[in-house]
Amino acid sequence: MNNSIPILEINRLAKSFGAIRAADDLSLQLMRGECHAVIGPNGAGKTSLIAQVSGLLAPDSGNISFMGQKITTWPIWRRSQAGIARSFQIASIFPEFTVGENVVLSIQAQKGHSFRFFRNPQHEAQLAKLAYSVLCQVGLEAKVNARAINLSHGEQRQLELAMALAGSPSLLLLDEPMAGIGSTDSQRLVALLKALKGTVTILLVEHDMDAVFALADRITVMVYGKVIASGSPHEIRNDADVRAAYLGQMV
Amino acid sequence: MHKSHIFLIVIVFALFAILPGVAALMDQPYLLTVGTKILISAMAAVSLDLLLGYGGMVSFGHAAFLGVGAYVVGILSFYAPVLAAGGWFDGREAVIVWPVAILFSVVIAVIIGALSLRTNGIHFIMITLAFAQMLYFITISLEPYGGDDGLSLVGRSRLAGFSLSDDTSFYYVCFLLLAGFFWLCQKIVLSRFGYAIRGIKQNPLRMKALGFPIYRYQLVCFAIAGAGAGLAGALSANQSEFVSPDLLHWSKSGEIMVMVILGGVGTLLGPVLGSIALISLEEGLALLTPHWMIFLGIILVIMVLSFRRGLYGLLMRGSNE
Numbered sequence: 001m002n003n004s005i006p007i008l009e010i011n012r013l014a015k016s017f018g019a020i021r022a023a024d025d026l027s028l029q030l031m032r033g034e035c036h037a038v039i040g041p042n043g044a045g046k047t048s049l050i051a052q053v054s055g056l057l058a059p060d061s062g063n064i065s066f067m068g069q070k071i072t073t074w075p076i077w078r079r080s081q082a083g084i085a086r087s088f089q090i091a092s093i094f095p096e097f098t099v100g101e102n103v104v105l106s107i108q109a110q111k112g113h114s115f116r117f118f119r120n121p122q123h124e125a126q127l128a129k130l131a132y133s134v135l136c137q138v139g140l141e142a143k144v145n146a147r148a149i150n151l152s153h154g155e156q157r158q159l160e161l162a163m164a165l166a167g168s169p170s171l172l173l174l175d176e177p178m179a180g181i182g183s184t185d186s187q188r189l190v191a192l193l194k195a196l197k198g199t200v201t202i203l204l205v206e207h208d209m210d211a212v213f214a215l216a217d218r219i220t221v222m223v224y225g226k227v228i229a230s231g232s233p234h235e236i237r238n239d240a241d242v243r244a245a246y247l248g249q250m251v
Numbered sequence: 252m253h254k255s256h257i258f259l260i261v262i263v264f265a266l267f268a269i270l271p272g273v274a275a276l277m278d279q280p281y282l283l284t285v286g287t288k289i290l291i292s293a294m295a296a297v298s299l300d301l302l303l304g305y306g307g308m309v310s311f312g313h314a315a316f317l318g319v320g321a322y323v324v325g326i327l328s329f330y331a332p333v334l335a336a337g338g339w340f341d342g343r344e345a346v347i348v349w350p351v352a353i354l355f356s357v358v359i360a361v362i363i364g365a366l367s368l369r370t371n372g373i374h375f376i377m378i379t380l381a382f383a384q385m386l387y388f389i390t391i392s393l394e395p396y397g398g399d400d401g402l403s404l405v406g407r408s409r410l411a412g413f414s415l416s417d418d419t420s421f422y423y424v425c426f427l428l429l430a431g432f433f434w435l436c437q438k439i440v441l442s443r444f445g446y447a448i449r450g451i452k453q454n455p456l457r458m459k460a461l462g463f464p465i466y467r468y469q470l471v472c473f474a475i476a477g478a479g480a481g482l483a484g485a486l487s488a489n490q491s492e493f494v495s496p497d498l499l500h501w502s503k504s505g506e507i508m509v510m511v512i513l514g515g516v517g518t519l520l521g522p523v524l525g526s527i528a529l530i531s532l533e534e535g536l537a538l539l540t541p542h543w544m545i546f547l548g549i550i551l552v553i554m555v556l557s558f559r560r561g562l563y564g565l566l567m568r569g570s571n572e
Contacts, residue, residue: 054460080462092457094450105446109462114443115471121443167462 005068007032007201008053008171013062015048015225022048023059024225030171035193035202037216039209041245044222046205047089050173053203054086055079066171081110085169089176091156095149099140099159102148103131103166110167131166138162139188154181161189171201178208190214213237221245255570259563260433260520263527267426271419283418284490289530290425291486294432296510296522298479303508304517305440306472307452311376312363312383313507316356316477318390318499320484323352325494326396328404345408345415352485353478359386360477364470380501387499401495408489415489425486429523432479436519439475448472513554515563524562 008030015023022045030036038046051057053064055076063072071079094102104127108114111127121127135141138158143151148159157180164172177193178186190211193202197215206212212219213233220230221242229239236242267290274282295317302308327334331342340347363382370378396402407415415421439445447468450458458465488494497503506529514525532550536543558564 056456056460075464076459077462077464080460086460088457088460092454092460094453094457096449096453097446101446105450106461108443108446109458114447114463114468116443117439117445118442120441121446122441163457163461 005032006030007067008203009065010049010053011063011065013049013052013064014060015045015052015057016060021045021225023052023062026062026222026225026227028220028227028230030201030203032201033198034217035197035204035215037204037206037212037219038222039206039212039219040222043224045225046222047175048225049222050086050175050203050205053079054084054173080167080169083167083170084173085164085167085171086173087160087164087175087177089179091153091160093148093156093159093163096147098145098147099135099151099162100128100131100144102159103134103162104128106163106166107131107134134162134166137165138192154185157181158185158189161192165196169200171203172196174202174204174206176206177204178206178211186211253570255567256520259566263520263523264430264433267429271422275419280418283422285530285534287418287422287425287490289526290422290429291483291490292507292510292530293523293526294425294429294486295480295483295507296514296526297429297433297436297519298476298483299507300511300517300519300522301436301439301479302472302476303511304519304521305445305452306448306469308368308469308473309376310367310379310473310476311501311504311508312379312381313476313480314499314501314503315363315383315386316360316480317484317487317503317507318386318494318496319356319359320352320481321488321494321498322390322393322396322484323355323481324348324408324485324488325402325404327351328406328408329396329402331405341409343405343408344412345410348408349482349485353481356477356481356484357474360474360481361470364473364477368466368469368473380504383499383504384501387496387501390496390499397495399496401493401497404488404492404494407492408485421490425490428482428486432482433519433523436479440519444468444471509551513551513561515558515561518560518563521561521563524566528562 006029010026010028013023013026038049040046048057052059055074059072063070065071066082066084094105101122104121107127107130108121132141132144135144138161140155140158140162143155151159161177177189186208193215204215216233218231219233219236221228221236223245228245229236229242270286271283274280295313299313302310327342327348334340334342342348363379367375367378391399407421409415410424415424447463451465451468455465484498487498510525510529511522513528514523515521532547536546554561
């Protein structure tokens with residue numbers, strides 16, 4: 001594996017909502033296997049960035065390349081099939097399905113087409129085994145038969161992550177995975193993401209600075225759609241502009 | 252699948268199986284006619300449930316596919332002498348005519364679906380209704396085939412050479428086709444495809460983010476539902492030996508939807524129960540009073556307000572489904 005070629009290359013991205021700039025000449029590169037955190041105050045355009053990379057939002061200009069291919073005009077599902085998975089800030093699950101069904105459906109998306117009309121995928125040993133191992137990874141295996149709607153908020157977040165991991169993506173976009181979960185759960189989540197490091201490239205948007213500094217190989221700081229700094233955690237921590245704009249007394 | 256769900260399926264289909272015997276014992280051939288009507292409507296309702304209950308696509312134009320299936324049978328019957336003289340094929344042979352009817356309904360369903368699925372919510376309901384109304388007015392203007400007055404068939408189709416003019420044979424053909432279609436749908440909703448369309452109903456955005464091209468899945472679902480309704484239409488034309496634009500009227504779409512809602516949306520068996528209940532009520536109340544529609548309306552309102560999953564929910568109450 002060549003680690004010097006960026007897996008994701010964002011080039012001069014621009015996106016405005018009226019007068020608000022969500023991306024302003026935004027360029028960013030993610031190296032294969034790294035965990036790249038994007039931080040910034042509310043309204044900096046972090047969630048919009050994830051939306052544009054995942055295909056939910058079309059940029060006004062600029063382009064995005066993934067593994068050397070321009071994906072700027074690809075629909076969401078095609079990017080996902082190419083290996084870009086995302087988690088949502090607010091858990092986006094299938095409430096009527098069980099936890100197991102949620103994960104099997106997520107794997108199904110990446111394993112061939114689903115124009116199969118007879119066999120129940122829940123009974124496909126390969127899918128079930130994979131689903132179970134993903135659930136073990138996020139620590140939700142005990143709830144495999146519970147309906148997703150009956151899960152606690154924290155468990156729904158775990159399921160959300162399991163669904164993103166289920167398709168074994170090469171790029172994982174995580175939109176505030178720590179939001180709204182307790183400290184024990186977030187410690188476990190940090191440990192899980194640490195274990196994933198190296199095998200999957202992660203673009204992490206997160207407000208929890210402990211998690212960001214524990215996980216990130218590189219950090220990009222955004223304000224009003226602009227990158228104001230990008231570098232190693234050590235560089236960011238000592239960057240005067242960043243301290244003024246965002247970190248303040250936090251670090 | 253839940254045990255009590257299977258139990259209920261077995262009971263309902265067993266009752267269908269013995270109905271001709273009961274009708275004969277009671278010397279009430281009329282019951283057989285009503286029973287056939289129930290089976291045919293049930294097929295249309297089950298196909299709509301696939302769209303509405305599982306795919307979350309509230310199509311208000313389902314009668315269009317019913318009508319297309321029926322008109323294919325009617326028009327082929329109209330040309331049966333010409334076709335026979337030309338040595339083409341028997342225009343009354345069910346093995347040929349019914350699949351052709353299904354095929355036409357599927358084609359129409361794909362066309363209507365392809366355009367309608369670009370919208371959603373209330374727009375989707377309105378556009379499916381609009382397409383169905385368009386087809387309704389086309390059939391009215393089909394002067395060679397009776398236009399407004401409809402078209403009488405030369406007779407029922409023949410199944411591999413056997414006559415279906417006997418009501419009991421025809422009933423059992425409808426029974427077997429409904430059982431087959433029901434089994435197929437039951438399989439589909441628990442297949443990969445079924446999980447995909449149910450996922451789209453619950454959370455389309457997540458489905459896209461997971462990598463599902465949801466439009467294609469919805470369109471195929473539309474085609475399958477169109478096939479079921481088309482076959483129901485072909486059977487309906489055969490039962491009454493008559494086709495008319497009434498089959499495509501929007502009120503027919505409404506009636507099928509009422510069956511699904513009354514019986515229980517997203518349950519497959521519910522629409523069968525809904526068909527039994529609605530047609531029995533119609534026939535029964537019509538015997539009692541000419542103002543039966545008022546009473547039917549009141550009963551429907553009570554049913555929908557009282558039971559979340561319709562008659563199916565009522566019968567499954569107690570089981571922990």
